[in-house]
Structures are given as structure tokens and as C-alpha cells.
Amino acid sequence: MALTKTTVRSSPGSRYIVQTEASATADNAVAGTSGTLLQADIDNTGNLSAVYLKLYNNASPTVGTTAPEWVFKCPAQVRRIFSCVPGSTFATNLSMACVTNGGTAGTISPANPVIVRLLLNV
Numbered sequence: 694m695a696l697t698k699t700t701v702r703s704s705p706g707s708r709y710i711v712q713t714e715a716s717a718t719a720d721n722a723v724a725g726t727s728g729t730l731l732q733a734d735i736d737n738t739g740n741l742s743a744v745y746l747k748l749y750n751n752a753s754p755t756v757g758t759t760a761p762e763w764v765f766k767c768p769a770q771v772r773r774i775f776s777c778v779p780g781s782t783f784a785t786n787l788s789m790a791c792v793t794n795g796g797t798a799g800t801i802s803p804a805n806p807v808i809v810r811l812l813l814n815v
Contacts, residue, residue: 746809
């Protein structure tokens with residue numbers, strides 16, 4: 694996986710998270726602390742089926758068992774950007790996973806890479 698974290702200057706958010714191969718394997722504690730979700734950007738242009746980005750207010754969730762705080766659906770072969778104005782807070786940390794079926798029980802990774810970008814204020 695190729696996960697990067699960048700400090701953002703002169704932006705509404707202070708941290709920009711990019712995962713170029715989001716999958717059912719959770720990326721744990723990507724925020725590093727509590728904060729606010731400002732935007733979720735899902736690029737599913739490489740897949741023939743919809744994907745679901747699960748975000749957890751949890752530093753180490755179990756995908757398929759832990760209930761996600763937010764679930765964003767992105768249809769096949771499109772890129773969707775979801776803005777959360779003025780922001781949705783998470784008190785613990787933020788973890789994420791990307792699967793092909795919604796709900797808590799979803800655990801199947803997309804067939805091809807999905808790029809997820811998160812804009813956070815931490």
C-alpha cells in the first residue's frame with residue numbers, strides 16, 4: 694500500500710491523507726489524533742463495480758465487525774468527492790477501509806486500486 698500524510702498550509706484542513714490502494718485491510722489511525730473530517734475523495738474509475746469507503750472513529754477497528762462511523766458509496770468507474778461542511782468530528786482517531794459491499798459486514802477488497810483522499814483538521 695502507498696499511504697502518505699501531508700501537513701497542509703493555507704487550507705481549511707491541516708492534514709491531507711492519500712491512499713493509492715485502498716482495500717479491505719484497514720489503514721489504522723491515519724489522523725494520529727482526534728479531529729474533524731472535512732472531505733472524502735474516492736476515485737473508483739478503475740473498477741466495474743461500486744465501492745464503499747468505511748471510516749471509523751476508532752484507532753484499530755476490525756473490518757467486518759466494527760461498525761463504521763461513516764460509509765461513502767462511490768459508483769463504478771467514477772470519482773466522487775464528499776464535503777462535510779462545517780465538518781464531522783471524530784473523538785478517538787480515524788481509520789479507513791474500502792470494500793465492495795456496504796454495511797458493517799463488508800470485507801471484500803475492490804478488484805483494482807481505489808484512490809482515497811481525506812482532508813482533515815487535526
